[in-house]
Amino acid sequence: MAAWLGFVAEIVVLGLHNLLRNKLRSLLTMLGMIFGVGSVIAMLSVGAGARHQILASIGELGVRNIIVNSIRPPQEKKGDESESWAERYGLTFRDRGLIEETCSSVERVLPVNVTKKRVWYGSSRVEGSVLGVLPEHMALFGMTVGRGRPLSELDERAAAHVCVIRSSLVRELGVLRDPLGMSLSVGSFSFEVVGVLEDARFQSHTRKALAIDDRAQEIYIPYSTSMRTFGTLSVVERAGQSEKSIVELDQLIVIAKTSELVFPTSRILSSILDSLHKRRDWEIVIPLELLQQSEKTQAVFNIVMVLIAAISLVVGGIGIANIMLATITERTREIGVRRALGATRRDVVLQFLIETAVIGLIGGLIGCLFGLGVIELLVRFTGWTALVEPQFIAASLGISAAVAVLSGIYPARRAAQLDPIAALRNE
Amino acid sequence: MPERIVELEQVEKDYGQGAAALTVLKGVSLVIERGEFVAIVGASGSGKTTLMNILGCLDRPTRGAYRLDGHDVSKLNDFGLSRVRNQRIGFVFQSFNLIPQLTVVENVEVPLLYSRWPRRDRRRRCLELLEAVGLSHRLNHHPTQLSGGECQRVAVARALVNEPALLLADEPTGNLDSRNGEEVMRIFGELHAAGRTIVLVTHNPEIAQALPRTVEMRDGLVLRERRAACEVAN
Structure with a gap:
């Protein structure tokens, strides 16, 4: 187990090296991910903020109260x-x-x-x-x-x-x-x-x-x-x-x-x-109803945001898959060498999946920062309330790593299926 | 410990299927004993590259048996072949095939990575080998910063790192100038003297002549063998 973890750690370091070697390309690869995760974070936080505000309001108004206003x-x-x-x-x-x-x-x-x-x-x-x-x-x-x-x-x-x-x-x-x-x-x-x-x-x-x-x-x-x-x-x-x-x-x-x-x-x-x-010439306001109403509006907003986030994550995933396919063509020789030196197909799959996971996680991290920036701007310019909870960040990072790994499966399998002899001959 | 490192019995290799199949090896039998230093020569198309791939467990014979270091490897699946390559074979390629984004010491470590050696042992072993090929001062350089001769010495260190039963070299001097080529051949000589089993594929008749045993291939068959007298006396 320890040896295996050591192996994974090694590959993570290798993946980071590869990312840093070509910073612009890495950034472009992550772009979709960054927007996707950013919008997920912003959506969750704005939603939580609105809920929090309503709940606070209900606390102030009292659940047993009915307010009748003259209008x-x-x-x-x-x-x-x-x-x-x-x-x-x-x-x-x-x-x-x-x-x-x-x-x-x-x-x-x-x-x-x-x-x-x-x-x-x-x-x-x-x-x-x-x-x-x-x-x-x-x-x-x-x-x-x-x-x-x-x-x-x-x-x-x-x-x-x-x-x-x-x-x-x-x-x-x-x-x-x-x-x-x-x-x-x-x-x-x-x-x-x-x-x-x-x-x-x-x-x-x-x-x-x-x-x-x-x-x-x-x-x-x-x-x-x-x-x-x-x-x-x-x-x-x-x-x-x-x-x-x-x-x-x-x-x-x-x-x-x-x-x-x-x-x-x-x-x-x-x-x-x-x-x-x-x-x-009168109206009845029920605090509990206030919550229901705002949840209705919130639901429409959420559907739109979930769609946007899902589309950006899918686009981000496709971007990663695309770049990984290109990377594999570029690194065919390396794959051949590794196979000749004893890497099993599983080792090759693992290597590329870990590389995409690293891309996903880093993209997710940048996306989180981006999302926090967006939230900051939203709060400043629209006066909305946003509530960033730690589990939102954890969830976004998880989602981004999962999307990245999913989009890495096909390229990684392609890499593993390469014939070592042909890969070695590749110029 | 088996004395026969390589034992090929009527090995045939086809490429393609059915009527379009092309038979590249047509029944090669070959025995290489521990400590031998063998050159395989032959014109291109003679089947020596295919033979090399089979010897190196990069490919499987279509028919016939191959025992490496006492184990039958002719029926292994991809996973099994990968393990055998990792544990029993060391490759030296014509174009070095070092991984460009890794440093010298990391390149030598790669085979150990796949046999899951702990990091500290790995480092120690690699340092020993790089010292032996005279590259202790280049540990953290990248392959692009090295000369061809230095690259090939790194590749030799990498081939030896897993203590392989068989060292396979495919035109190891093909991309080198004569001085560096001689240096690499001198290292091979030393390894032979230390008891390593080495198979070397080459076009260069001079190099082949200097080796104790030469196997000449033509049209998928062993055309003839030559053994140096002193070696026979052994």
């Missing part, structure tokens, strides 16, 4: 409604009551009141999305307060003018002092900062599900405070005109008793809302 219905023809001074749409207090009363599978319903306001600190200003929430809301979405304290039951009862903000808001406002205890002007009211959240922001899927404006900063205040100070009327200045709308409940977080009850509950919710609303 502005598509503008209808000028009708009686446009006569009124503000457009009224979305979830109502009555919806909430009905859900709480009729749905036995629902554990709790949390209302969220969203108001768009400008936030001032001294002379710096940012667009803010002010979310009035109940105290348990933050814990439910895994928001941890890094400094200070979260909103409490007392704040809620007293309708206190306190708020919890994200650290990114502190940065954006250019606050240099300790943000705790400072007061922010939200609209025309003043709020005291009692807590700063750890994370700069949510995952993008989470933001979409919770209908959080990407450009605005979130500011969390007690629900009661929000209802009392800002109410249900929101005014948005748009193109010189002020658009007014009245939304009683911007968002409802419905918590099912168990994760199995999520889908049945969502069906009940949608039938209730269907019967109460004439227009489609």
Whole structure:
């Protein structure tokens, strides 16, 4: 066994020598392999990244939660409604009551009141999305307060003018002092900062599900405070005109008793809302569904990528087979000499298979580096998330060595079948 | 230890099949004993190359028997012949046939590689042999950096590395100038003196004349044999 391993090691070294002797040709031989392996790595990593992001998002959103958002219905023809001074749409207090009363599978319903306001600190200003929430809301979405304290039951009862903000808001406002205890002007009211959240922001899927404006900063205040100070009327200045709308409940977080009850509950919710609303001014977001949807899109992407990778690997394999055939014609004399000196057919097959495996492995390694480069560029320019796991690299190296060995079988057998006498005579 | 290294009995060789078959060897019987130094001569087409291939186990006789070093090798398959070539035969070719991408010492190691010698023993053995042919200073050169004479000396070292029963040389001086040719022949002489069994194929009558025994081939048959008197006396 040791002697045999020694023999293999010897041939590996020989194969490396042969590769290095003709670097350009070796590189061209490996090119198909490099692209194939590169795309395999990129595909796997982008797929894993997307999955990871979705899973993280589901972690944030919670598997038992159903999010019901009010959405502005598509503008209808000028009708009686446009006569009124503000457009009224979305979830109502009555919806909430009905859900709480009729749905036995629902554990709790949390209302969220969203108001768009400008936030001032001294002379710096940012667009803010002010979310009035109940105290348990933050814990439910895994928001941890890094400094200070979260909103409490007392704040809620007293309708206190306190708020919890994200650290990114502190940065954006250019606050240099300790943000705790400072007061922010939200609209025309003043709020005291009692807590700063750890994370700069949510995952993008989470933001979409919770209908959080990407450009605005979130500011969390007690629900009661929000209802009392800002109410249900929101005014948005748009193109010189002020658009007014009245939304009683911007968002409802419905918590099912168990994760199995999520889908049945969502069906009940949608039938209730269907019967109460004439227009489609609400949407239901289920975190679990998010995963399924993204997997569907991912599946199409994966099929395309697998095809591309397979085609490049096949082309790479053919390239290797082609070059090996040429190499064997070129080295016929060497094969004859080795046969005369006692190499068996098996030794010759082994030698060429090991040489192709070496080509495959080196091509695979370069391909991995190439793939990592592609991933780096993708992440930088498209903002996708990619997750390179060590087993992807192992898998790609394995695939490349296997493809190389497979494409080496025919040339190696051709070499072994050469008649030693004819091979020796070959010039 | 058998005294008869080579024993050919009515060996025939056909090329092709059926009616188109061409018989190149037409019944050659030949006995070569341990320690002999034999030249095989003959015009081209006389069958001496085919005889050489059969002696070297590169080819099998169509009919007849060939015993090498006491073993019947006329019915072996490709694998068996490869093992025999590896263990019992050393080849020296006209055009040296060194592997260009290997160094001198690696070239000498090749037969040992196929008999799976451990690396360290291999190195030691090769160094000994290269020293014997006077090439210790060229170990890590490549064949292209050597003169023809040096290449042939490397090839001789390679042929001897497996302690073969039979050393086969096919026109070993054919590609060399006379000075290098003489040097190579001197090495063969020394090997003969040391008791090696050597068969040498040559066109050169001068070389053949100098050897103790000459076998002349014509039309696939042994035409005549000549033995030097001193050798017979032995």
